[in-house]
Amino acid sequence: MLLPADRIRARVEELGREIDRDYPDGVCLIAILKGACFFLADLARAISRPTRLDFIGISSYGKGKTSSGEVKLTKDLDLSIDGADVLIVEDIVDSGVTLSYLVHVLEQRHPRSLRIAALLDKPDRRVAPVAVAYVGFQIPDEFVVGYGLDYAENYRNLPDVCVLGD
Ligand code: IMP
């Protein structure tokens, strides 16, 4: 097991306190479906400022472990982000292709600010540069599942983050 649930919980609470300090007027959290749902649910409860939640569907991975390289918007936001302080909530930054695409899409909607919070970061795999303001954990280049992360849609409900095959 790479990250047990209690370590994740403690780190998410720290991130919530940082976000509280950085966004005294509150923040709009946008989670990328589906992997970021568990992180969103815990992070939102660790933030005590006024918070709005929304979801966006983006897909860059097929059913396997490697990216198709092709990014698609599969579900759009419900809320307007015009003038809002927006924090994208993502499970993991791997190549960076998904997030650099999403940042490009959302910037065109004129948020007041736009930053990224990712539970996990695999810096060795980066292809597209992307600035991640809040990182839960940097991890080695291994394929992980649990706490929202899937392999072919399975294992999302595991409470811990595990390396696939462990
Ligand atoms: P990127 O566009 O390569 O940064 O890919 C990001 C997306 O790929 C994430 O939102 C995940 O859905 C998926 N992904 C990347 N690495 C892993 C992993 O180790 N386990 C499960 N999903 C992953």
Ligand code: MG
């Ligand atoms: Mg995924």
